[in-house]
Amino acid sequence: MTLTVNAEKITKRFGSKTVLDQVDLQLSPGEILGLIGPSGAGKTTLVKAILGMEKLDGGTAQVFEQTMPNRPVMAEIGYMAQSDALYQDLTAKENLLFFARLMGVPHDQLAPNMAYATELVNLTADLNKKVVAYSGGMKRRLSLAIALIQDPGLLILDEPTVGIDPELRQQIWAELKRLKDQGKAILITTHVMDEAERCDQLMLIREGIDLAHGTPQELKDRYGVATIEQVFLKAGRLQDENQSNR
């Protein structure tokens, strides 16, 4: 099976600081890959590198076997940024329609796609409200709906569940699972450890380095701990010890 995402030796420096150091990332269709790591580890930069929105200092990123950056491939990627990028003066519906048109959703598909996406994030009743009147969680949900609007083959979600209540989070994960079963590839960054447990594959990034990757069970076994949270802490401790030993 061909890989949906194939990033090889991604290297990115901001000035003298290396943010990503030769990171490899593979994602197959029908798979959820979770990127975990502390704040500032380089998760968002890696996501942007895959989207082709970051100039790389080394390595290549391929999506659907096309080297990024590639404009037409963008239409196949549903992207949810870490910060809500919404037009405050417009209603949720207007925001959705605008991005749907930019994504090139065919005219006859606009209505059903919008209905599906808003239904999923539970915003149908608030669709005609201006975004400025939305709560933080509602904005997050609208951003997710926008990411889903063109029924993309690859979903890239940067901390999608921040500010979303537990019940809705369960719904969203159930839906992600359903999308995965349809054969879509999902790349997700998260700080929530029980979400990490639900991913098929995990990748732990710290200080721009791929510390460990594998299924959640593999990681737990490798570090001899019971939870992903402990993997996270132990891997970090080991990395620090390594550096101080050097």
Place this chain on the structure above:
Amino acid sequence: MRIKAIVKRVLLQMVRDKRTLALLFLAPLLVLSLMYVLFQSNQTTTATIGIRSNVDADLVKAIKSDDLTVKTYGRHANAKTEIRRHDLAGFITQDGDKLRVTYQNSQPSQAALIRQSLIQGQTKLQFKALTAVTKAQQAALKQTQSQLNQLTASLPASSPASSQQSATNQPPTKVQQPTRYHVTSHYLYGSQDSTFFVEFLPILLGFFVFFFVFLISGMSLLNERTSGTLTRLLATPVRRGEIITGYMIGYGLFAIVQTLIICTFSIYVFNVHILGSFWLLVLINLVLALVALSMGIFISTFANTEFQMIQFIPLVVVPQVFFSGLVPVSGMATWLQVLAHVFPLYYGGAALTDVATKGFTFGDVAPELGILLLFVIILTGLNTVGLRRYRRV
């Protein structure tokens, strides 16, 4: 389709933002009205005029005031020469009952002061003469009355007809009539209709369109950058050129409406006469708006906050005012005249003035329009390249 979506969004956002709409459409009208009133009633103007020594001394005395100083020159002094040599606001010569007034007219308010003083002076003289006549008539009437009384007293039986006879026999009072002068006016610069306002209105039109469109387009793109929506936009298959074009069309439409409002307002409310075509004025303003748009977008890439964007106003907008024609560029130092050519408002101001006051046609202002369009093309190109910071394709 994508451009249409962006245009639609820009329009929608603008319509929702009532305050910005008001700034765009009402603020220029407010400021223009203020300037109109300001330049109409300029109280502090003083002027010095020259006269030939043979001008009627009574008239000179009548027109003299605290604001208007009168200097006497020789019998054969040349008006134009004296005006230039002594920077006089005007010069009066007299030939019999003909007054010839030459105005320097580089400051229309001074010319207005002289005109006003002349009219007031003449009225004063006529009024004086009129009171003199009335006084004389009153005196004559009194005399007649007393004569009549004497007559009626001495001749109680006489017929009223005889008394009337004696009254009319009185010699008519002799009063010197004031000379009614025939005033002809000549202008060294401009014409009688020149006022600051009329002269500057075309330039002000262009300036307002430029300033507000610059500010609003720059701010909105800056907002788009700081709120992250620009990055989000570029995570779609949209072309960079489509974003810029969408912005140009969206804000261009508002610029057209703004220009129409300002032009219509100044023509009908201020009653300003425009020699050239109204629609040509609108066209020039539209092109100027496009320059302002692309410049606003361009400048906004160098600002990280709205406050920083405001800091660019004294740097980018204010110098344009100096070279827009409000201060005559032809009177500047040579290097400043050369510098003027890098400012879009220099071309815009010139084209607008030529159309409004000299009746230039499209063909006459085509070079200026061409240069302005060149600004648009270059800046738009730079803007499209500038978006590469966010996405390389």
